[in-house]
Amino acid sequence: MGFIQEIGGPLAEGFARLGLASQVAVTVGGFLFLSVFLNVFSQILFKNPNEPPLVFHWFPFVGSTITYGMDPPRFFQENRAKYGDCFTFILLGKKTTVYVGPRGNDFILNGKIRDVCAEEIYTVLTTPVFGKDVVYDCPNSKLMEQKKFMKIALTTEAFRSYVPIISDEVTSYFKRTADFKGQSGIVNICPKMAQITIFTASHALQGKEIRDKFDETLADLYHDLDMGFSPINFMLHWAPLPWNNRRDHAQRTVAKIYMDTIQSRRAQGESDAQDMMYHLMSSTYKNGVKIPDHEIAHMMIALLMAGQHSSSSTSSWIMLRLASRPDIMEELYQEQVKALGADLPPLTYEDLAKLPLNQAIVKETLRLHAPIHSIMRAVKQPMPVPGTKYVIPTNHVLLAAPGVSATDAQHFPQPELWEPHRWEKESPLAPSMVRNEPDEEEEEDKIDYGYGLVSKGAASPYLPFGAGRHRCIGEQFANVQLQTIVAMTVRMFRFRNVDGSNKVSGTDYASLFSRPLEPANICWEKRERHWE
Ligand code: HEM
Numbered sequence: 001m002g003f004i005q006e007i008g009g010p011l012a013e014g015f016a017r018l019g020l021a022s023q024v025a026v027t028v029g030g031f032l033f034l035s036v037f038l039n040v041f042s043q044i045l046f047k048n049p050n051e052p053p054l055v056f057h058w059f060p061f062v063g064s065t066i067t068y069g070m071d072p073p074r075f076f077q078e079n080r081a082k083y084g085d086c087f088t089f090i091l092l093g094k095k096t097t098v099y100v101g102p103r104g105n106d107f108i109l110n111g112k113i114r115d116v117c118a119e120e121i122y123t124v125l126t127t128p129v130f131g132k133d134v135v136y137d138c139p140n141s142k143l144m145e146q147k148k149f150m151k152i153a154l155t156t157e158a159f160r161s162y163v164p165i166i167s168d169e170v171t172s173y174f175k176r177t178a179d180f181k182g183q184s185g186i187v188n189i190c191p192k193m194a195q196i197t198i199f200t201a202s203h204a205l206q207g208k209e210i211r212d213k214f215d216e217t218l219a220d221l222y223h224d225l226d227m228g229f230s231p232i233n234f235m236l237h238w239a240p241l242p243w244n245n246r247r248d249h250a251q252r253t254v255a256k257i258y259m260d261t262i263q264s265r266r267a268q269g270e271s272d273a274q275d276m277m278y279h280l281m282s283s284t285y286k287n288g289v290k291i292p293d294h295e296i297a298h299m300m301i302a303l304l305m306a307g308q309h310s311s312s313s314t315s316s317w318i319m320l321r322l323a324s325r326p327d328i329m330e331e332l333y334q335e336q337v338k339a340l341g342a343d344l345p346p347l348t349y350e351d352l353a354k355l356p357l358n359q360a361i362v363k364e365t366l367r368l369h370a371p372i373h374s375i376m377r378a379v380k381q382p383m384p385v386p387g388t389k390y391v392i393p394t395n396h397v398l399l400a401a402p403g404v405s406a407t408d409a410q411h412f413p414q415p416e417l418w419e420p421h422r423w424e425k426e427s428p429l430a431p432s433m434v435r436n437e438p439d440e441e442e443e444e445d446k447i448d449y450g451y452g453l454v455s456k457g458a459a460s461p462y463l464p465f466g467a468g469r470h471r472c473i474g475e476q477f478a479n480v481q482l483q484t485i486v487a488m489t490v491r492m493f494r495f496r497n498v499d500g501s502n503k504v505s506g507t508d509y510a511s512l513f514s515r516p517l518e519p520a521n522i523c524w525e526k527r528e529r530h531w532e
Helices: 002-045 065-070 072-083 101-109 119-130 140-153 156-176 189-206 208-213 218-227 242-268 276-281 293-324 326-340 356-369 475-492
Strands: 086-091 094-099 184-188 375-379 396-400 446-448 453-455 493-497 521-526
Touching: 065 072, 065 086, 072 086, 094 101, 101 375, 101 396, 119 242, 119 293, 119 375, 140 276, 140 293, 156 189, 156 475, 184 189, 189 208, 189 218, 189 276, 189 293, 189 475, 208 242, 218 242, 218 293, 242 276, 242 293, 276 293, 293 326, 293 356, 293 475, 293 493, 293 521, 326 356, 326 475, 326 493, 356 475, 475 493
Parallel strands: 094 396
Antiparallel strands: 086 094, 184 521, 375 396, 446 453, 493 521
């Protein structure tokens, strides 16, 4: 009896605990079932005819987050086929209205300032990384002035000085990097292009002094800043997590490095530099206030970060595409020989205009691999969608995806084919926008949002640099940078795929900017005569 009593207590306790656990499981299961049931029920019964159709989903809050996150372009295409150009899906509990196609691009990207707002969406991510009082941490009118300062600094004269800087950086990178020792080899090209991008951009835009710091402290600090851009930070940007602590420390340290550099340049009385920092140091807001040093520092961070992801992803895609089409890489080499002479003299800004295929490589790669697949805006007041009965309410977020029209057969014949020659007017694959290009004299519809005249053309099917008041100001710089990197790489190497096929790597959508899945290995072989 005593023994039974002795074990009876814990046994009974065990059974009681088991009972409690199964009760909890049943309650949770029941709750889940009920919420799924109510969610499905409400989708079937309560359709609002004045709102775009809602993408069917089983679970509340999660909605379509997973299918969207795994492959956004496929998600857009599949749902466009089901629901049309304008539809809504649930992204982490938020009703997100996608409007694709040229009309959708125009509706969202050229939306009026009283209707749509970018800063409300992006500030949680960007302000801790860039710092205070710039970009999305200030009124839109101030951002427009800041963009104007940056755009004005990117003059033809500046570009002329950048091409030799970028060429030298590329050549010296390939010559000193261990992965390119020997006559041929295999390399995961993405980290190499990321380094080339940061060295070339920092040197051209921020001067030699800052560039040299990337060999020491700055590269690690920028890496820590970068961690602040992971999509999870849309929700956890405030949390005292290790990566957020490192982000905050890096932001303070990098900003101080820039501010110290500004002060020492000012003390030296420098007056002939062509870099962005120098231009900002001598710029004044409309209200007569000179740009404070901390804002220049924060704009420097913003510029480098804005360009880094997009340009490094694009240059990686270009190299992977060239490895999949060695014939095009050879054509690029011959194009330079023909246009510039067999000895291939040092590349100049003017030379880039003589290399149409080199230009088309960048254009075609951005058509298929635009690094920004989703552009979001908060809705500030109900927005009627022209030509429909829909009104987008203020509790929705708007999402533009210009990549959808860039891969639509209606605008680009054989849209999935990477074919740089399609940008030639006579090509049977030329998009209608190239075949019917307006005469140069013809006046394009232009508008000034406060940072200089830009083409209104959000209705174009090809908008890798966005449109409207938030349009990219780095387009020309990116083109100069990418075309120079491609031209120099083509002089030094022949690429091909490791298995000799013409396949390309898949896309990694896990971070904010899409990029090739890694490792993305390619075979390189040196063109001997350009290595002396
Ligand atoms: C904005 C793409 C390179 C600076 C944008 C936007 C896109 C874009 C799509 C619009 C975002 C929106 O509407 O929310 C690209 C691509 C690049 C590139 C594809 C390279 C291939 C650069 C570079 C710089 C830069 C090199 C700097 C030198 C900016 C800035 C904005 C912007 C300052 C304005 C943000 C705003 O007004 O809200 N870019 N970009 N970008 N980009 Fe770029």
